[in-house]
Structures are given as structure tokens and as C-alpha cells.
Amino acid sequence: MSQLVLFAIDICAVVLLVFGLYFPRHRRRDLVVAYLGVNIGVLAVASALSTSNTGAGIGLGMALFGVLSIIRLRSTELDQHEVAYYFSALALGLLGALSTSSLWLNGGLMGLIVVVMFLGDNKKLFRHYRHQVLVLDSAIPDHVALVAHLEQLLNARVHSVTVQRLDMVNETTIVDVRYSLTGRARTAAPTAPAHSGARR
CATH class of the missing domain: 3.30.1490 (Dna Ligase; domain 1)
Known part of the structure; x- marks a missing residue:
């Protein structure tokens, strides 16, 4: 049951990140699909790997995501704030899939990511x-x-x-x-x- 709650929190968090923060501020439609796809893809695969009893499967999955992230970032030019949103979406997916920690800890970390992106990408910060x-x-x-x-x-x-x-x-x-x-x-x-x- 706690895993389903984490899934719901992740979906709410990535929707808020993408449609509440990124798109209203930067208006780049193609990255909306990328952020949502990365988040849900990581959530799905990491959830499947977490059910395995072998730690090697999880380690292999994390290494695979690292390689895919590098390929994705090299395939097109991204600004630094877009890279930050990219890895935020990826981190939200990982936190939503891993149930090794408590529900409150994972949910709190997801909220922390969204809050940090809200503050760090605020146009009023260093606006001059x-x-x-x-x-x-x-x-x-x-x-x-x-x-x-x-x-x-x-x-x-x-x-x-x-x-x-x-x-x-x-x-x-x-x-x-x-x-x-x-x-x-x-x-x-x-x-x-x-x-x-x-x-x-």
C-alpha cells in the first residue's frame, strides 16, 4: 500500500514540477514530454528492479539510467536549468520506486526537490x-x-x-x-x- 502512495506522490510531484514550474516559466513543449517520460520510465523500471532479491539487478539498473542520461544530454543542447529539471524528474522517479526508506522520508525528499527547483529557478533570484x-x-x-x-x-x-x-x-x-x-x-x-x- 505504501508503494502505491509513493507512486501517487511521484505523479503529483512531477506534474507540479513540469506543469506548475517548468512550462509556465520556460515554454519549451518538447521537454515536457522528455521530463514526463523520464520520470515514469525510471519509476516503472526501478520499481520492477526493486522487487528482485539481488542487489546486482538494482545496481545494473541504476548504471543503465546513468548511461541513458549521458546519451540524452549529449543528443541535444540543453541549458543548465533544463539539465536541473531533467535530473529532478529522474530523482523523483527513483524516490517513488524505492521503498527501502520510510514513506515520509521519500515523500519529504520529493517535496524538497520541488521546493528547491521553485526557489532556484525563480526569476526574481539574481534577476539583474x-x-x-x-x-x-x-x-x-x-x-x-x-x-x-x-x-x-x-x-x-x-x-x-x-x-x-x-x-x-x-x-x-x-x-x-x-x-x-x-x-x-x-x-x-x-x-x-x-x-x-x-x-x-
């Missing part, structure tokens, strides 16, 4: 900080001058700059920049120039 990859229409080899140029361009305080490519022939600089908005820029995101590529 940004991350972009920019293509500048000038070659700037001097780091101090580059930082000053980026701060003027973005109207922000630059915290970190990594030069990915410096082309002295075509007069371009590709930089990975992390910055925080300052002053009036906090009320409106800076407009990236037409020749820049942005990635947050």
Missing part, C-alpha cells in the same frame, strides 16, 4: 544578472579597453569576460560576457546590436 555571447564589430586585444567598451555598450557592470575569438583581419571580437544591469537598465533589458549574438 545576465550572460551573453557577443560578436563585436571591432578587434579589441586590450582587456581593460574591452571591459570598458562592453560596459558602455551594455550599460552594465561587467563581472567576467572571456574572449572566444579575436580576428584582427576582419576586425571582430567574439566574447562571452557575464554582467549585471545598473541604473535605468534594470527596468528595461539592454537592446543588443544587430551584429551581436545573445545567449542568456
Whole structure:
């Protein structure tokens, strides 16, 4: 009976994670199917393995899920927050399938995962900080001058700059920049120039 209760808690938790947190915040439909499939798949297979009397079966199943996770993450480009949701869905499935601990402990850990994702993925947390990859229409080899140029361009305080490519022939600089908005820029995101590529 406790196993059925854990199944119900897992389903409620993953529905809340996907439809209550992820999709309203990020609106990526294809990952909704991925998160639900991973959760239910892990729940089903781990439940079947947990009924075996041999610990080798459970260990083999966990190793299999690790390999499948690596393959899944390498098959498409995922942002770090999407990776976090991916492993949260996987962890919920494992907690829902394993009955080695108490019902309250597993249920509490599931709730903890959802709460942590709610807080960690909140847009109000570090909302002034940004991350972009920019293509500048000038070659700037001097780091101090580059930082000053980026701060003027973005109207922000630059915290970190990594030069990915410096082309002295075509007069371009590709930089990975992390910055925080300052002053009036906090009320409106800076407009990236037409020749820049942005990635947050």
C-alpha cells in the first residue's frame, strides 16, 4: 500500500514540477514530454528492479539510467536549468520506486526537490544578472579597453569576460560576457546590436 502512495506522490510531484514550474516559466513543449517520460520510465523500471532479491539487478539498473542520461544530454543542447529539471524528474522517479526508506522520508525528499527547483529557478533570484555571447564589430586585444567598451555598450557592470575569438583581419571580437544591469537598465533589458549574438 505504501508503494502505491509513493507512486501517487511521484505523479503529483512531477506534474507540479513540469506543469506548475517548468512550462509556465520556460515554454519549451518538447521537454515536457522528455521530463514526463523520464520520470515514469525510471519509476516503472526501478520499481520492477526493486522487487528482485539481488542487489546486482538494482545496481545494473541504476548504471543503465546513468548511461541513458549521458546519451540524452549529449543528443541535444540543453541549458543548465533544463539539465536541473531533467535530473529532478529522474530523482523523483527513483524516490517513488524505492521503498527501502520510510514513506515520509521519500515523500519529504520529493517535496524538497520541488521546493528547491521553485526557489532556484525563480526569476526574481539574481534577476539583474545576465550572460551573453557577443560578436563585436571591432578587434579589441586590450582587456581593460574591452571591459570598458562592453560596459558602455551594455550599460552594465561587467563581472567576467572571456574572449572566444579575436580576428584582427576582419576586425571582430567574439566574447562571452557575464554582467549585471545598473541604473535605468534594470527596468528595461539592454537592446543588443544587430551584429551581436545573445545567449542568456
